[in-house]
Amino acid sequence: MNGFHLPPRGDAQLDLLSVVVPVYGCEGCLEELTERLRRALHTQAVSLEIILVDDASPDRAWDRIREIAARFPDVRGLRLSRNFGQHYAISAGIEAARGDAVVVLDCDLQDPPEEIPALLDVWRTTGADVVMAARSQRQDTAFKRGTSYVFARMLSRLTGIDHDHRTANFGVYSRRAIDAVNSMPESDRCFPLMVKWMGLPTVLAPVRHAERSEGRSSYTLRRLLQLAMNIVLSYSDKPLRLVVRAGILLAAFSVAFAGWSIYRYVAGDIAVAGFTSIIASIWFLGGATVFSIGVTGLYLGRLFNASKGRPAYIVREDTAQP
Numbered sequence: 482m483n484g485f486h487l488p489p490r491g492d493a494q495l496d497l498l499s500v501v502v503p504v505y506g507c508e509g510c511l512e513e514l515t516e517r518l519r520r521a522l523h524t525q526a527v528s529l530e531i532i533l534v535d536d537a538s539p540d541r542a543w544d545r546i547r548e549i550a551a552r553f554p555d556v557r558g559l560r561l562s563r564n565f566g567q568h569y570a571i572s573a574g575i576e577a578a579r580g581d582a583v584v585v586l587d588c589d590l591q592d593p594p595e596e597i598p599a600l601l602d603v604w605r606t607t608g609a610d611v612v613m614a615a616r617s618q619r620q621d622t623a624f625k626r627g628t629s630y631v632f633a634r635m636l637s638r639l640t641g642i643d644h645d646h647r648t649a650n651f652g653v654y655s656r657r658a659i660d661a662v663n664s665m666p667e668s669d670r671c672f673p674l675m676v677k678w679m680g681l682p683t684v685l686a687p688v689r690h691a692e693r694s695e696g697r698s699s700y701t702l703r704r705l706l707q708l709a710m711n712i713v714l715s716y717s718d719k720p721l722r723l724v725v726r727a728g729i730l731l732a733a734f735s736v737a738f739a740g741w742s743i744y745r746y747v748a749g750d751i752a753v754a755g756f757t758s759i760i761a762s763i764w765f766l767g768g769a770t771v772f773s774i775g776v777t778g779l780y781l782g783r784l785f786n787a788s789k790g791r792p793a794y795i796v797r798e799d800t801a802q803p
Contacts, residue, residue: 485664487657487681495605498522499530499580500597503570503650507588508540515549515556517594525598531556533588534574537564543798550800558800568670569794571650575659575672577799583659585650585672592616592651596688600653603686610658610681613673614651616690636712641719642677648685649673655681668786668793671712721780724773731769 500518504511515531522529533556535543546558559573575583582604586592596614604612633646650672654662662675677683 485661487661495525495527495581495601497528497530497580498525498582498584498601499532499575499578500584500586501532501534501571501574501578502586502588503534503536503567503574504542504546504588505536505538505564505567505570506540506542508538508542508545510590511542511545511588512549514588514590514594515553517590518597519553519555521594521597525601529555530578530580532574532577533558534570535560536567536570537561547800556800558798559796560798562795562797565794566670567650568672571672572663572670573794573796575654576663578659581656583654583656585652585654587650591691593689593691597653600686600688603684604653604655607684608682609684610655611676611683612653613645613648613683613685614688615645615647615685616649616651617647617687636674642674644673644677645685651688657681668791669711669783670793674712718780720776724776727769728773731766735766 500522502514507514511533515533518531519529531553533546533549535546535558537560543558543560546556546560550556550558557577559577561570561573571585575585582601584597584600586594586597592614600612600614603609630646633644636642636644654676658676658679658681661679661681662672665675
């Protein structure tokens, strides 16, 4: 049986801090983001490494990243070959990160870089491996807040992993937590759930939430539902368990209904079986059967994709390489 052995936590020694930022649709705020990160972390007396991961952004984000990396030696840019998704971009960044601790935050400046020193203080004083930023007074529309809450509750129920709707990717992660995530071989990635699955000491720290600096969120309702389905199929077998339970309930209902029909027939209440009830039963059972086969097929599709052994992402360019 394979397992991952965690090294000792140590005394939270922090010589090099890595900041990983997945980039998509935020060309105009990248320079401000970099300057605010460097300014906010200048007082921490640590070496800094900023990794900007371009997830095939539709704008000129990669050109801006190359310009910034050329100006600042502590900035490194990675460009993925296509749009793999936010969590895959995070995976690319944390695998490249060399820091004793890693900060992950979005590129739209809704996670203010000025909150990172406070998160680092909590990380140092508590000895926790993970310090998650809990966003207070979210600066989003009511629809976005509502869908995020429903999304979090649904994930908690179906995956069995508690997911606080105030948290996302923003946080500080110890070196051993990042190494543990990097050791996970699955091709379907969801960074927060992978971190929570480990069960390492985790602390929630309240942070200020800012308005979006540029553009709009790419997580539409349709994409959220698709992401939720992918996560549930990748991190939980509860849908299969629900199908089994539904099958047992249908079988029990069928036996009970058959017994009741026989009783009524013997009692003389039924002369001829009803056509409507037979058709309705066939349609109902047929639909339940197709649904069950469909759920099983989705899981088989996941296994098929995993069996290919393809990499989770492909890095097309790296500013650290000539």
